[in-house]
Amino acid sequence: MNRPTPTRLYLDHAATGWPKPENVYQAMDRYARDNGAAAGRGAYASGISADQIVASCRRRLARLIGVADPQQVALFSNGTTALNAAIFGVLRPGDQVVTTAIEHNSLLRPLESLRFDADVSLEIIPCDEAGRVDPQAILDRVTRKTKLVAVSHASNVTGAVQDIATVGKALRGTETLLLCDAAQTLGYLPIDLPEFGIDLLASPGHKGACGPLGTGLLAVSPKALERLRPTIFGGTGSVSESLVMPDAMPSRLEPGNLNVTALAGWDAGLAWLASDDPAARAGRLGQLAQLLRQCAAALPGVRAIGADHLPILSLTFAGTDVGLIASLLDTEYGIEARSGLHCAPLIHRQLGSSPGGTLRISAGHSTTPKQLQRFAAALREIVTELEIR
């Protein structure tokens, strides 16, 4: 294998989306260069303009997830901080949590730390060989002690989409809260909090929701708000005479300065998303998922898992380390895809891909069918040259 340096092809959208829509870069540059003031602090013109950027971003997010009051949406710097705010905010010693084997460490590690330190018990529901969890199996483990059911909307390893609405509807009117990690679906698939019965929706903004890195959200239902305590304390630019955190949302969860540069970009990304026809988007993503499945279909010694509703595909290779394949894709073909456990250790025990994990190829809004054809050709060559069978 001795080729000229290939052009870069980014196929790791499940990690973070790239490139962003052009208006994202423009909005960030404009704010950082021409404004630069903090939001929620000064009452001068640039400060007010920063407030408007943040308010607009919050409004667009609320609209995207079917939330009537934008104040129910708190802004975070990524999905992990949002999940931590939800988990540490609602759980108390002695509580029980039902979660699943598909979860990311950003959800599992906070839960494990509470199990270790705070007598919180965990029920982990297994998934099938595609990464799908039976909603009834989740509901069967809910008892009066269960204060939280925590489930990802889609697996970041296989893209398997979970039936969140069945779980949410069954938990309505109970004392149990439903936390949904929408990291892999926000901006890709429709989400409606009231309709799905989701009480806490956590997500990064930097994947399908078209924000830059450094963005995330936690949306909170009135039911969850009754239980949710702040976990980070500090200045909010409001009720400054008080030494306790304001009760009102979103200040309850948003001490410290917001990253307005990133939020200006996210606001622009959400505007792009709102202008993109949802039916056309679903068609595009469906076509990319189908092409991904075809990439590996006829290859000997290659096992493909996923690319069902979302264009995320995991691959394993008979007798060959997935890290080697990822490295060859990068160095020989300029194709960037991720190998390993993808921060989701438990699902690999169910998929039979422990301990090495999988090669994950993930497409996003900007991926074209032609790019996936280029990936398919590269994969075919690698499998042939390494004599995988």
Ligand SMILES: Cc1ncc(COP(=O)(O)O)c(C=O)c1O
């Ligand atoms: C399913 C899932 N949950 C949570 C996260 C954490 O998001 P962030 O990296 O923005 O903290 C990720 C990121 O990869 C993810 O895939």
